[in-house]
Amino acid sequence: MQSDIADSDLRTARRTRRGRDSAPRIQASTEVDGGRYAPLSNGDVDSIHLAALNILANIGMSEAPDIVSETIVAAGGAIAADGRLVFPPALVTAALDGLSRTVTLPARDPIHDLCLSGRRVYVGSGGAAPMVVDLEADTYRPSTLRDLYDAARMVDALENVHFFSRSVVARDMEGLEALDINTAFASLAGTSKHVMVAAHDPAHVRAIARMCHLIAGSEEAFRARPFLSLNINHVVPPLRYSEEACAVLAEAVRQGIPAHVNTFGQMGASSPVTIAGCVAQTVAETLAGVIFAWALDPSAKVVFGVRPMVTDLRTGGMAGGAGEQALLTAAVVQMVQHYGLPNSTIAGATDSKIADAQSGYEKCLSVNLAAQTGANMITQACGMQAGLMGCSFESYVIDNEMLGAILRSMAPIEVSAATLSPETIGEVVRGEGHFLGHSDTLARMQTDFLYPRLADRRDPEEWQAAGAPEIRQPAKTRAREILDTHFPAPLPADIEAAIRAEFDIRLPESIMRPA
Template sequence: MLQSKIADSDARAGRRRRRSRDDAPAVRASTAVSGGRYAPLDSSERDAIHAAALDILATVGMSDAPDLVAASVLEAGGRLAGDGRLTFPPEMVERAIEELPRSLMLPARDPGHDLVLSHSRVYVGTGGAAPMVVDLETDTYRPSTLRDLFDASRLVDRLENIHFFARPVVACDVEEPEALDINTAFASLAGTTKHVIVSAHDAAHVRAIARMCHLIAGSEAAFRERPFLSLNINHVVPPLRFSGDACAVLAEAVRLGIPAHVNTFGQMGASSPVTIAGCVAQTIAETLAGVVFAWTLDPAAKVTFGPRPMVTDLRTGGMAGGAGEQAVLTAAVVQIAQHYGLPNSTIAGATDSKIADAQSGYEKCLSVNIAAQTGANMITQACGMQAGLMGCSFESYVIDNEMLGAILRTMAPIEVNAATLSAEAIGEVVRGAGHFLGHADTLARMQSDFLYPQIADRRAPEEWQAAGAPDIRQPARARAREILETHFPAPIPPATEAAIRAEFDIRLPEDAMRPA
């Protein structure tokens, strides 16, 4: 009798599974999740790395400091060494760490997508500057275009477990740097109501992007109040050399009230030491140099601390973003950022696989999960990227969206109370039906307590074989096509879009922004 009841319940559950795969709306994992459970460094190791970073800044310093940076840092207490390198006394660095804001709001045009970067709260999103995209129809790599960028933003706008849109591809069909920066911002903002992150080649381009944002917000004051766009800024060329153009962009962002992600990319074994500890120490020092500069301009600057060290495959010289060492390296820099208490971001998900296969899955899940469990506030490149950040795949966005939902679900707190301990229900079941499949608590919680996949296949083997034995890429590709054919959010009102097109050289055709 019990076996018969269980079989009947299993059959009903199977029918429910099939209905949920085909008909149910996507379920969003909670965004109110926090990491901080994983810490690869003990307190003495963490303190030793911090001390080494301070020593690097104080005794080695940064070369090629632009006049703007040198003047501002020197006025705040920095020094010029005999060889012309700009050095940062430890007391000045620690004062900056102490005075910079501990929390940063990154608004979205839809307040439901606002990001609050504080403590160990975790958000995941896109990123990268890939020059190629995997064509959704031909399944081959080709140069990415402005249309691809717009399509990526529309796709991500619909994917519920991706919290923000950082520019993932370069519009290779727009060659002029100023036009590229302006069109990148426009295409990103035109496709999603989530927070947008772009970059700029020049301080003048920052002003143009800001002007566009003021038009969309309705005024400069409204944008300053809720800056729905921020800038990725790589202020350093490792090892320990300032980038003059990027520092000028950072200064302009601070002046205009645009949040800035102060990022450092070192290649372990190439542009930073081959040891994890040495790479982390140099990366922390380089990132501190950027946030200290921003602090000298404005102690309340809206900046994130963005250490992004990457692993080099020393056999080839290429990047090895899916390596286990990469996951540990990322966790270590996030742990230091958490120790400082600064809003922070990092990269995870830079698989070396060329397609959304098993290698892609295990490499992304390993690195993103470790970064999340360590408590990175923002994880960029967490989805959609392939081939060591050289390519972007729309079907991967769909697959990775489910992966991210599962990762976020593991971080949700476990509810422990009299009701969830279920002592009364256990007593009812063992004296009654003998299983929990039809119990009232099970039925009440089956939708609220579980995150059901739409792309991952949970069917029985015979059902899967009868359906043609598809792999995960097939439903993902179909889902991506469906979204791109139907989802045109149009978050920029027509009158505002017309004003932007009248003022700027917008290359994205109007008909590309509407349903066919």
């Protein structure tokens, strides 16, 4: 009889729950740690580390620019007989010992500051896609500066997305200088969270730094709280430096701008076809950039950006949604955790073209494994489709909900007398026979559960009566609502005016305010 009563009450509770919008929404905590998942054994980690040392000491890097070779040789490296720059194990060890174990990436609003340390996990955007999925037409089109600004506004509004890394390329910008400067401005104007952009030339780095100084109030203020950092791909795998990117890295260090030193190898193409070999090469290549930055300035703010990707060997294209990709990412993150260095990686690079079931399972698998391994920053975790070729606003909204669930799953489980509560269990089973109306249930409903806005938990009858909607429909509605109404705290008028007077800013002021 008690079971019947409980079932009836449960059905009533479901039906009288006045829609998903009436339930309290608890934001997933940003204070979550990963590190519970480790695909590599301790022996595996040691073997991969020794392989990376071997690669650096006996193979080395080709095409090292003068500033790199001179800096590394002065720190203890050498030029081998074949002209390659090699790194003795003692140099690698010195750098690993000397690099900071904590890098703080501030935001314009301090509530969004990121502390990259230990196994703390943050998730954000990224991708630099050349296309956008049009919210109304459901078709792919070239991305624009306005799309970039809108993407930043989306991220600013989404509670489970912690930072904004450039999501799209503003293809309506002519010339790399205009692209870099306008990308920085649109990103900073679109969100008060930490911003990550890129630069193609040291002069562009200086211009971006100058813009940040104006926003911060002074160069000293920005150096103390650098709310913008640079993604820098210093290497062209396999084991070859990029002269332009190394010059950008050097300038970022000089300007006090945090640098994400990133390596994008393609397993089976520009990296070995085995996960272990790909991880070893990726670690070596990333170390080759991190050591350069450290040798330039031991206090440089450097993030170890291990980002190997999987190749579909049938076509030669990227397979960002593959199970092998999730495993590869987790393994390379575990290696950086072994070193204890602030790090970032990519997860969420689904191969699906729209926010469908394929997109959901591919993103959730890769982001979850990266988070559970303890990646400090997971970029491309939301909004991206088609192997990072397209950005989707409705995907941002859906993925925000997915990220909340992943972050919530990482919270520690409280085991105490209060949570075990055998007295309460005895009281309930001898009384009403269910916990639905118990005071502890009602209290913890407000604190312990993350309630979705989009995911449909109605019973089938209610769902069918509502027209049997699928998740993309409410996601589109929510995305339109954000784009129509959410405008972050604007830059002060005098600062924006000063920036527009000094730089060729192409983003119209008219779109930066509500219509």
